[in-house]
Amino acid sequence: MPTRTSPTRKMSSGVVNGRQTTPFTMVTTLLHLMVILSQLLHCLGFSYDQASNHGPSRWGSFNKMITSCKTGSQQSPVMITTNTAKRIPITDLSYNRTHPIMGVFRNNGHAPQFIPDTGSNNELILKNVPELVPNDFVFCDLHFHIGASSNNGPEHILSNHANISGEVHLVHWKRDGHTPTLSAALRDPNGLAVVALFFNVIEDCQGETDRIIQQYVSRIKDVDETKQGYINPVRLYPNRRYYTYRGSLTTPPCSEIVRWILFETPITICRKSFKILQNMETDEEGSVALSVFGNVRPVQRRDVTGLKKNF
């Protein structure tokens, strides 16, 4: 693995002691919200087939709920011209815990996804999000993006990268007095912090990503299949170096509420794991494998203002 030196220590340097307490009613509400959000994505009926009327170039045209995809000015993903990034003297990202969290893996029809179980003893909280340092961000979703087999690639493009096969996204929502719930955070211009980890495919299987894919993703081949399991996001991170900018969700509704954090050093997954991702069934017409169209939104052609890096 590239420069994977003591990832746990790096990421845990700012461990927050003192657990959050969450009333049971809020826990129940959050669980329901995540399910509703998943179902909503399902219902939006978007496609990654470029030739389809619901394909990426048509997002925002066929459904009023996702017009941001067409009319927004801060859409993602983007090309990152790395030598234009300004350096920020910021502390490293950190999580409140270094041990695994429980949750459910699910084939949502577009991507393999992990949603953590709710409950204060299972919360993973991201701290030191750039430009939003005082805020807590609660981890709520991990999923994978891969290109079509004819055109492998990630969603974001870093100008100094080559041979990248895909991207893992870890989604966190901002919890404070103004956004006490996930649904409130989704209406806040700074409501989400999404960490993107690029990955390369290698022969040898090793590490947390291969374990996740082989142990769980391999068992959710069909749309809507689920599998209980655990992950340890802290173990996924390659090191501390990242780029950051403001943008949007890369899937409908394309909401412009995301602080993106793109780690510079790719992680790796092995060929066997990559094939498992490629073979996952999607809800595209004909229930084709993920490798047929991939689940990568094309880069959005726009100037990226405020691009920064922490190294």
Ligand SMILES: [Zn+2]
């Ligand atoms: Zn994503």
